[in-house]
Amino acid sequence: MFDGVESPVTQTFGFGLFSPASSADLDTIEEFFRAKGAPAFHEVCPLADPAHGIMLTERGYQAIEFSSVMYQPIHDATGIAAARGSTIRVRTVDKREQDLWARTAAEGWGDTPGLEASLLDIGKIVAERVDAIMFLAEDDGDDGRAIATAAMSISDGVALFAGASTIPAARHRGAQFALLAHRLSYAAANGCDLAMMVALPGSGSQRNAERNGFRIAYTRTKWRRALG
Numbered sequence: 001m002f003d004g005v006e007s008p009v010t011q012t013f014g015f016g017l018f019s020p021a022s023s024a025d026l027d028t029i030e031e032f033f034r035a036k037g038a039p040a041f042h043e044v045c046p047l048a049d050p051a052h053g054i055m056l057t058e059r060g061y062q063a064i065e066f067s068s069v070m071y072q073p074i075h076d077a078t079g080i081a082a083a084r085g086s087t088i089r090v091r092t093v094d095k096r097e098q099d100l101w102a103r104t105a106a107e108g109w110g111d112t113p114g115l116e117a118s119l120l121d122i123g124k125i126v127a128e129r130v131d132a133i134m135f136l137a138e139d140d141g142d143d144g145r146a147i148a149t150a151a152m153s154i155s156d157g158v159a160l161f162a163g164a165s166t167i168p169a170a171r172h173r174g175a176q177f178a179l180l181a182h183r184l185s186y187a188a189a190n191g192c193d194l195a196m197m198v199a200l201p202g203s204g205s206q207r208n209a210e211r212n213g214f215r216i217a218y219t220r221t222k223w224r225r226a227l228g
Contacts, residue, residue: 011041016048087141108165148175159187
């Protein structure tokens with residue numbers, strides 16, 4: 001996928017999961033990114049053929065990031081509820097408020113240099129997707145201000161959670177806990193039997209997910225090769 005030279009989603013997905021390691025395939029992929037002036041990135045699942053990792057290393061790739069892919073059977077999530085006394089209110093967002101959702105999501109990454117602008121663009125794309133279900137957390141104790149976002153898509157009974165972001169000034173109020181609980185309830189009501197999400201290892205997002213029943217399926221590795 002190419003989404004711009006600086007985009008965090010310009011990379012391959014599922015590399016090594018569906019076919020044996022092939023230098024010719026990797027040649028084709030690298031030429032695709034090279035022609036667009038972008039470095040080649042691959043997110044590799046540890047269940048892929050180990051030969052792919054060896055091939056990447058031999059070509060000068062380096063591991064630059066790890067992420068925990070997490071899951072939870074939906075029937076185990078039915079007891080989760082927002083904390084009592086919380087002023088956080090969660091609701092779904094329609095297309096008329098997609099700019100509000102995108103701005104709030106981007107602001108949540110505002111303390112990460114270089115990410116806010118690109119994530120504003122990505123947020124607008126996510127909001128336009130036909131299968132996107134967007135959620136907004138507002139704080140009634142803060143004049144109903146929008147403080148956090150989340151998103152979800154559903155496919156074959158699996159609810160994929162994404163888009164979790166909280167603006168820096170409103171963190172540690174329970175917004176992500178409330179968004180997690182709301183999405184699990186929404187998924188259950190819409191016939192899902194499995195939820196999945198991705199978080200940085202050891203992060204607050206991972207700990208919050210684990211406290212609410214999510215478990216790690218595997219840790220994937222992101223590889224990068226510089227241009228040239």
